[in-house]
Amino acid sequence: MAEMVSRPYERAFEKHALANPDVLCLSADLTSSCEIDKFRDDHPDQFLSLGMAEQNMMSFAGGLGLAGYRPFIHTFGVFTYRRPYDQLMASIAYPRRKVRIMGFLPGITTPGGMTHQAIEDISVMRSMPNMTILETGDATEVESICEAADSIDGPVYCRVLRGSMPRLFDTPIVVGQMRELSLGSDILIVTAGISTEEAMRATKALEGVGVSVRHLHLNTIKPFDAAAMLDHINSVKGGVITLENHVTEGGIGSLMAEIMADNGVGKKLKRLGLNDTYAHGGSRAYLMRYYGLDALALTQGIEDLMGERLGITEKDLAEARVDAVHSLAKAEGL
């Protein structure tokens, strides 16, 4: 069972910001929700409260970039691009300001419903020239997200996990490098963020019924090295399947579709995620089941892809749990 780590962002941000005086901590009235309340209290000189005014914050951050600072924006992911899309584009992305956008509660990791769930952020950011996209899938990635983001010569959007989370990896994020979690030869599974843990559970069960899985975890979604991915696609006999905490359009499923089509790969691709739907409020485990974003949905998707029943049940997957803690904890409050 994986080690559970509590609030890794809090420590990681503090460490990084203290080592880099040009890093500034910006907050939009969600300071404790983004685990920077201690930083605000301990390092007020490096902290800027911008209130619940995201449009201003985005352009303001662009101005800080012009002044040579590297602002880290903290709020829920949705509030960094839905309302202030124009500001994000004109003040940050176009001029390539070194603004580090820390988008918390990606996808259905919040019980706050439609207005709080960033389900199309990757799609939006992928279509935004100059934007880099990183996503965290475990405690180690959250611990290394600040350094990784701050190494980018331009703006970067990060999907950041908060609270208690498993440690799945033991090496920090290397921007542009995907993680090869298993190197089988039947099916290629590509995941990012919280979907990776689900796929790791599914992999155990799949191996148990004789399916050889190749599983890749992405922490860098844009820019993307298609050549390395192509090798993996060509290394499996069967098809490719993606599972993402995001709508199926414009995210990593689309990314794979583009790579495969661009290179004339004649293989099947199955994209799992929110299928042209908004989500609603509820616990993470419930929403993952309801919208088909969990390990069971993945094994069923693989059955479809392979055209055969594998007989994997919820019980088999429960036994392959990577952790047993956080999925039971119902997020209360925001």
Place this chain on the structure above:
Amino acid sequence: MLKNEKTTEEIALGIRRRVFEHAMRNNGGYLSQACSAAEQLAWLYNEELTLGAPTLPMIPKPFEGVPHVDNPEYHTGAGYNGPFEPDFDRLFIAPAHYALVAYATLIEVGRMDPEGLEMFNKDGSSVEMIGAEHSPGMEVHNGTLGIGLSTAAGLAWGRKRRGEKGKVWVYMSDGEVQEGQTWEAIQCCAHHKIDNVKAIMDVNRQQCDGAMDSVMEVGDIRAKMEHFGAVVAECDAHDLNAMRTAAQTPHEGKPLIILAHSNPFHAMPILEERFPRLHYVRFKSEDERARMNSSIADALDIDPIDYEGAH
């Protein structure tokens, strides 16, 4: 028919008792919003709003999907505020995190069964923590703060053009004045002389991070709103007569915004211990939970809540 079975004071007390009980049983909740908002919502539903009888079941139905072409049965929670008819008012709760208080109000005024609150924030329920459009009493999706007044202005303009008498009310929070859209909405109401839109704002001077002055000062809200073209009335949010008087303020050709100055620990004075972190009160220890339980129960004149066995 639905009106005046209870006094507005009784309803406000009932709201606070329900929210308190809920927060105790769930080890926390949007408790401070019940302190600041109870009279405002009680007054709206019990006195000010002209609403028809509810059109949706007293016991809320489970979540039935989001708006989609494949979901033709989709409906919002507006039916708890009665039918969409020309003479009836509409109400938008802009700060959707006040949902718990709004649901308690629906129960107190006989528009929802108390069972509805048991479904709060339960998986598969429509009674969501952050009120969704399909949640009881919610008419449009708010929750991304600052959009409520604009939607209301559009609806009000449209209703006026159609000759409908019903007004459009918006329940607002003061945090919303930090969002630029709020000012765009007032400017638009003034320009188009939209005077069938009325808002009451819970001016509790609090936001997620604490006291608003420490997060982003907003200055003199009244003067700013008047400059943008609203008629502004002010009242003590816990003084119903003052609220009634404020609502009578003439505002021909302009929107009316009532600034209801509230106390975020009104009727639950022990909550002051948590100042300035009142946004979502999660008890820090069993000791605190127990102390708050006996103190608030005493203040609300009920027995302490038996929360053993709850979570």
